[in-house]
Amino acid sequence: MRVFKAILPFCLVSVSLFAMNRDQLTDALARAAKLERKPYLALRGRVLDQPDVKPLLLVAASDPKLTWRQRLVARIWHEKIDRGADITSLRNLDWSKEPGYKKDWERDITGPVSYIGKNLAPKVLTRKFHLWYYYIELNWKDTREIAIGPQAHSLNWPTGRYPGETAWHSLCLKTLDKSPERFYILNIMSERLGENNWGKIQTMAYNWLLEQKIPEGVPVLLKYFSKRYDDLYKQLQPGECSGVNIDLFVIFREIAAWAGPQQAEVVKEFMNDQKFIKTAYASKYAAISPEQRERERQGKATFLFIDPGLFLEKIRNRPSSEPLTEPPYYLAAGDKDSVWEP
Numbered sequence: 409m410r411v412f413k414a415i416l417p418f419c420l421v422s423v424s425l426f427a428m429n430r431d432q433l434t435d436a437l438a439r440a441a442k443l444e445r446k447p448y449l450a451l452r453g454r455v456l457d458q459p460d461v462k463p464l465l466l467v468a469a470s471d472p473k474l475t476w477r478q479r480l481v482a483r484i485w486h487e488k489i490d491r492g493a494d495i496t497s498l499r500n501l502d503w504s505k506e507p508g509y510k511k512d513w514e515r516d517i518t519g520p521v522s523y524i525g526k527n528l529a530p531k532v533l534t535r536k537f538h539l540w541y542y543y544i545e546l547n548w549k550d551t552r553e554i555a556i557g558p559q560a561h562s563l564n565w566p567t568g569r570y571p572g573e574t575a576w577h578s579l580c581l582k583t584l585d586k587s588p589e590r591f592y593i594l595n596i597m598s599e600r601l602g603e604n605n606w607g608k609i610q611t612m613a614y615n616w617l618l619e620q621k622i623p624e625g626v627p628v629l630l631k632y633f634s635k636r637y638d639d640l641y642k643q644l645q646p647g648e649c650s651g652v653n654i655d656l657f658v659i660f661r662e663i664a665a666w667a668g669p670q671q672a673e674v675v676k677e678f679m680n681d682q683k684f685i686k687t688a689y690a691s692k693y694a695a696i697s698p699e700q701r702e703r704e705r706q707g708k709a710t711f712l713f714i715d716p717g718l719f720l721e722k723i724r725n726r727p728s729s730e731p732l733t734e735p736p737y738y739l740a741a742g743d744k745d746s747v748w749e750p
Contacts, residue, residue, distance in 0.1 A: 428458040433468060434478065441477035444549045452485060462489050469737040476734060480544070480592050483737055487541040498537045500557045506532060519562025521575045525582070533583040540589040543580035548596050570608035585620070588735035594620075598628040606636065621666040623729055627674045629663045634678065656682075664723065670731075672723045679720070 468482035513520035555563040
């Protein structure tokens with residue numbers, strides 16, 4: 409017994425020398441937030457191989473001193489440890505064994521993926537697996553950890569929206585539409601639009617923000633919209649501006665359509681800075697009769713071009729919506745009774 413007592417403390421100390429401490433994890437989370445694909449996966453593997461890292465990740469997942477990116481990586485990695493077997497099960501899932509699957513779906517040229525997306529995926533991905541952070545990681549870090557089950561060829565059909573994206577990416581991203589974790593996707597897409605280039609990734613982010621109709625996305629969209637089309641005006645001749653002004657006004661209306669009172673000043677500033685607002689209004693609104701204008705003011709009709717002042721008034725009078733906030737981290741995804749509080 410004496411020998412055992414002497415050796416045991418030594419063993420514990422020896423193991424702890426190789427364990428990652430909190431500062432090291434914080435640094436790793438910051439680096440991981442900037443990486444993707446193979447470099448990200450390599451770092452993830454090194455961290456998750458560390459002994460006793462799970463409790464540190466759990467603390468970091470809700471640490472207010474960290475950035476939202478670091479907290480998100482911590483949640484992704486904690487879920488990977490805690491529910492790795494479930495992630496593997498989902499990726500290997502044989503969808504033909506799920507209730508409601510029809511053999512006829514396989515006759516489609518792309519296989520059953522579109523039918524799975526409409527009929528099965530919302531229930532399976534949300535209620536059965538609810539692996540919110542795997543869904544985020546797949547799309548944020550482009551891990552390529554896609555479906556590998558019997559229907560993999562169909563589920564991994566390329567979307568063509570940007571290099572490497574598959575139908576599986578889209579299904580997982582769609583699952584987050586009504587989830588509180590959509591907060592992270594809003595921030596990720598907003599960051600992508602902040603990059604100084606225009607490519608397929610930015611197009612996808614732009615379209616996602618338009619589709620989601622999130623008021624907090626309006627300032628991001630307007631800022632990117634302004635930057636994108638300032639360059640367009642420099643390429644136009646004076647006589648070419650009329651049609652473009654109208655087209656731009658239509659896009660602007662689409663973006664600002666779901667702005668709330670909190671975004672009213674941003675919309676006002678944008679309208680004052682962009683000349684196409686005034687020129688499109690002047691060229692088209694004048695053709696609307698007084699009766700039509702009154703119907704518009706009473707909310708009985710909506711015309712394409714309205715008085716900018718009236719437009720802002722409507723935005724200010726809209727009911728305020730609850731802003732998207734970072735959700736608490738649940739120890740078991742989908743279990744809303746087990747919230748981790750630091």
